[in-house]
Amino acid sequence: xxxxxxxISVRGLRKSFKDLEVLRGVDLEVARGSIVALLGSNGAxxxxxxxxxxxxxxxxxxxVTVHGLDVVADPAAVRRSISLTGQFAAVDEVLTGRENLVxxxxxxxxxxxxxxxxRLLARFSLTDAGGRRAATYSGGMRRRLDIAMSLIGDPPxxxxxxxxxxxxxxxxxEVWDAVRELAAGGTTVLLTTQYLDEAxxxxxxxxxxxxxxxxADGTLAELKRLLPAPKVEYVEKQPTLEEIFLAIxxxxxxxxxxxxxxxxEDPS
Amino acid sequence: xxxxxxxxxxxxxxxxxxxxxxSPDTIITTAxxxxxxxLLFVYVFGGAIDTGGGSYVNYLLPxxxxxxxxxxxxxxxxxxFLDLQGGIVERFRSMPIARSSALWAHVLTSVVANLISLxxxxxxxxxxxxxxxxxxxxxxxxxxxxLLVTLTLTWIAVFAGLSAKSVDGASAFSYPLIFxxxxxxxxxxxxxxxxPVRWFAENQPVTSIVNSIRALLEGQPVGGDLWVALxxxxxxxxxxxxxxxxxYRRRTG
Numbered sequence: 001x002x003x004x005x006x007x008i009s010v011r012g013l014r015k016s017f018k019d020l021e022v023l024r025g026v027d028l029e030v031a032r033g034s035i036v037a038l039l040g041s042n043g044a045x046x047x048x049x050x051x052x053x054x055x056x057x058x059x060x061x062x063x064v065t066v067h068g069l070d071v072v073a074d075p076a077a078v079r080r081s082i083s084l085t086g087q088f089a090a091v092d093e094v095l096t097g098r099e100n101l102v103x104x105x106x107x108x109x110x111x112x113x114x115x116x117x118x119r120l121l122a123r124f125s126l127t128d129a130g131g132r133r134a135a136t137y138s139g140g141m142r143r144r145l146d147i148a149m150s151l152i153g154d155p156p157x158x159x160x161x162x163x164x165x166x167x168x169x170x171x172x173x174e175v176w177d178a179v180r181e182l183a184a185g186g187t188t189v190l191l192t193t194q195y196l197d198e199a200x201x202x203x204x205x206x207x208x209x210x211x212x213x214x215x216a217d218g219t220l221a222e223l224k225r226l227l228p229a230p231k232v233e234y235v236e237k238q239p240t241l242e243e244i245f246l247a248i249x250x251x252x253x254x255x256x257x258x259x260x261x262x263x264x265e266d267p268s
Numbered sequence: 269x270x271x272x273x274x275x276x277x278x279x280x281x282x283x284x285x286x287x288x289x290x291s292p293d294t295i296i297t298t299a300x301x302x303x304x305x306x307l308l309f310v311y312v313f314g315g316a317i318d319t320g321g322g323s324y325v326n327y328l329l330p331x332x333x334x335x336x337x338x339x340x341x342x343x344x345x346x347x348x349f350l351d352l353q354g355g356i357v358e359r360f361r362s363m364p365i366a367r368s369s370a371l372w373a374h375v376l377t378s379v380v381a382n383l384i385s386l387x388x389x390x391x392x393x394x395x396x397x398x399x400x401x402x403x404x405x406x407x408x409x410x411x412x413x414x415l416l417v418t419l420t421l422t423w424i425a426v427f428a429g430l431s432a433k434s435v436d437g438a439s440a441f442s443y444p445l446i447f448x449x450x451x452x453x454x455x456x457x458x459x460x461x462x463x464p465v466r467w468f469a470e471n472q473p474v475t476s477i478v479n480s481i482r483a484l485l486e487g488q489p490v491g492g493d494l495w496v497a498l499x500x501x502x503x504x505x506x507x508x509x510x511x512x513x514x515x516y517r518r519r520t521g
Contacts, residue, residue, distance in 0.1 A: 083362070084359060
């Protein structure tokens with residue numbers, strides 16, 4: 001354990017919707033200033049976890065702190081420290097790009113919202129498009145605007161829920177660059193994704209969420225060590241993250257193979 | 269948090285007013301149906317309706333104004349529903365802003381949009397021969413009643429928008445509200461109606477509201493109708509407000 005408190009700490013998080021147990025004891029820690037990818041298939045509970053972390057849902061059990069603040073006890077303070085970019089670009093299509101940014105800056109109660117908007121337009125290469133309605137933007141531009149809106153007020157923790165779902169390859173690379181730039185500025189980023197290469201490309205650490213639990217959590221190198229290096233006569237083939245993912249989430253896969261001990265204890 | 273409630277509400281109201289300014293067709297559509305009713309009743313049915321003297325357009329304008337509001341708030345519900353469907357409300361909710369401001373922004377926008385639609389309908393009525401001897405005080409009273417009715421129907425619309433499962437459902441609540449003036453003193457005097465219908469017409473809120481506005485516009489003493497109208501509006505307003513806020517809290521956790 002490092003002496004610096006983690007940016008996000010999740011212990012024994014459980015959440016059910018009626019009879020459906022979505023999260024069954026999630027444990028996760030995210031260090032300050034890192035990018036962590038929460039990897040999982042559709043329906044694994046990624047969005048539920050992010051919605052709890054961003055105070056939109058209340059957990060059934062467990063403790064969740066963000067930026068040292070408890071999401072249940074002090075949601076208002078948590079909201080001041082975070083920003084959420086949901087699964088579908090949360091921009092106002094009727095407003096122009098600039099108006100979207102000004103609106104969020106006003107809602108964050110910043111002085112001179114216009115200047116804040118112009119700075120972000122420049123930073124995300126949207127200056128020329130700033131006066132156009134967001135409805136006319138391409139998918140990549142819309143996502144960039146979305147992320148720019150998330151940065152207003154410099155929240156120390158940012159949640160990106162499937163930031164590149166539905167984007168073409170070029171737009172994905174644009175978004176990846178934007179995310180890298182965020183982390184370079186010291187922001188903690190927790191992103192969810194179902195794309196293995198995205199986790200591989202962006203994340204310092206990768207946590208795999210499967211059937212409501214984190215079944216593996218570590219750096220890419222640590223995850224790769226979970227599988228024995230294949231013994232081939234002429235070619236040594238390193239497993240790709242995709243192979244690791246499918247191997248440990250498949251039916252009859254070994255449990256508790258965490259590269260770290262986090263999230264591998266069964267609470268029951 | 270409450271210290272920011274006003275500035276948050278004004279920022280969000282500015283947003284939804286821009287939506288209206290960029291699709292002015294919603295205001296036109298709101299005004300078209302009541303204007304069509306007005307033309308139909310004045311130039312087609314009106315000749316056969318005996319309101320006991322006076323111009324028929326003067327007689328029916330108050331009811332037409334209520335229909336205008338009822339059709340206008342359908343858009344309030346529709347806009348709120350669409351907002352909740354999109355990701356933008358999630359963003360607002362995860363931000364440190366006053367929670368009620370999202371609803372109040374829609375309510376204020378509804379009031380502004382309805383006042384514009386009402387002004388358009390009154391302008392058409394003036395062209396059709398509507399004249400009123402009412403002074404500034406009486407007009408102020410008329411505007412006050414219309415504002416109160418708008419607020420009341422708007423909060424019903426907010427509840428409907430929060431409860432709706434589909435876009436169609438979000439505006440369906442307005443049909444009975446649009447229809448209600450037809451079984452009231454809005455188009456014909458209630459005295460001609462058969463027993464039970466007449467009882468309903470005379471005891472439902474539209475009649476007292478219409479009678480109050482009509483009396484003010486004609487420069488007549490308003491009488492007890494005004495108090496009945498105010499009691500109906502305030503009662504329904506409080507009920508709709510409470511239901512909407514409870515629904516909003518439950519829906520947004």
